[in-house]
Amino acid sequence: MRDDIIDRCGDELFDAFKGRHTLAPLLERFPEITIEDAYRIQRRFIARRLEAGETIVGKKIGVTSKAVQNLLGVYQPDFGQLTSGMVYREGETIDLGALIQPKAEAELAFVLKRDLTGPGITAMDVIHATDYVSPCFEIVDSRITDWKIRIQDTVADNASCGVYVLGSAKADPRDLDLTLAGMVLEKNGELFSTACGAAVQGSPANAVAWLANTLGRLGIPFRAGEVILSGSQSSLVAIADGDVLKCTIGGLGACEVAFSGRSAA
Numbered sequence: 001m002r003d004d005i006i007d008r009c010g011d012e013l014f015d016a017f018k019g020r021h022t023l024a025p026l027l028e029r030f031p032e033i034t035i036e037d038a039y040r041i042q043r044r045f046i047a048r049r050l051e052a053g054e055t056i057v058g059k060k061i062g063v064t065s066k067a068v069q070n071l072l073g074v075y076q077p078d079f080g081q082l083t084s085g086m087v088y089r090e091g092e093t094i095d096l097g098a099l100i101q102p103k104a105e106a107e108l109a110f111v112l113k114r115d116l117t118g119p120g121i122t123a124m125d126v127i128h129a130t131d132y133v134s135p136c137f138e139i140v141d142s143r144i145t146d147w148k149i150r151i152q153d154t155v156a157d158n159a160s161c162g163v164y165v166l167g168s169a170k171a172d173p174r175d176l177d178l179t180l181a182g183m184v185l186e187k188n189g190e191l192f193s194t195a196c197g198a199a200v201q202g203s204p205a206n207a208v209a210w211l212a213n214t215l216g217r218l219g220i221p222f223r224a225g226e227v228i229l230s231g232s233q234s235s236l237v238a239i240a241d242g243d244v245l246k247c248t249i250g251g252l253g254a255c256e257v258a259f260s261g262r263s264a265a
Helices: 003-019 035-051 066-072 123-129 151-156 204-217
Strands: 056-062 078-083 087-089 093-095 102-112 130-141 163-166 182-187 190-196 227-232 244-249 253-260
Touching: 003 035, 003 151, 035 078, 035 151, 056 204, 078 151, 078 204, 102 163, 102 204, 102 244, 123 130, 123 204, 130 227, 130 244, 130 253, 163 227, 163 253, 204 227
Parallel strands: 056 227, 087 163, 093 253
Antiparallel strands: 056 078, 102 130, 102 227, 130 163, 182 190, 182 244, 244 253
């Protein structure tokens, strides 16, 4: 795709983000978009957010579990950038009015204590480079109308990033069995789903290693202090005003988040 079309698409996504409105799927309008083009659009979208004063604080892996792949009809992982404007702290109520068509997913977050540069990174390298892991909620939010996305649409849209919150529980990943640790997700005090780390590419550490290697081939390292969201272990959860979600990971602890307001869409 021509550079001017790449920039146009990235600017449209930024304007949709700022104005809290949606766009028709990019792939409908530009069927020639490749995944490589989509990542170029993502970079433009993120560049606009950085120009507006945000900073990069980490990375996210998306569409890693079969549950989410089947729901969205997207059958390969993708990645996006986490920015300072996406961060909520546990105990804060997430304002749905700042989002468009949000959905929640529960996952494990890795906080790094040293840089990781792929390719050649293994799951064990990830574990040794991690300061701690925490339970986490990512609130995904598509700028594409009605979530009618193909892989190119969600990649361009920064892997459908919305906001995220890390739980206060922390553990050294060497003290956990990341593959077998069970996750229980509750919505308003009732069981919503159960899963384990193996639902995410066999292990959340495998997913993080995949991303380190994928970004390494693009010349992008993981940096010490960055937050890496390893991908949802649950299906996407619809959320509305007054909802409270809680995810508990065996041997680690829980993360709880509440929501108020009404989303734009």
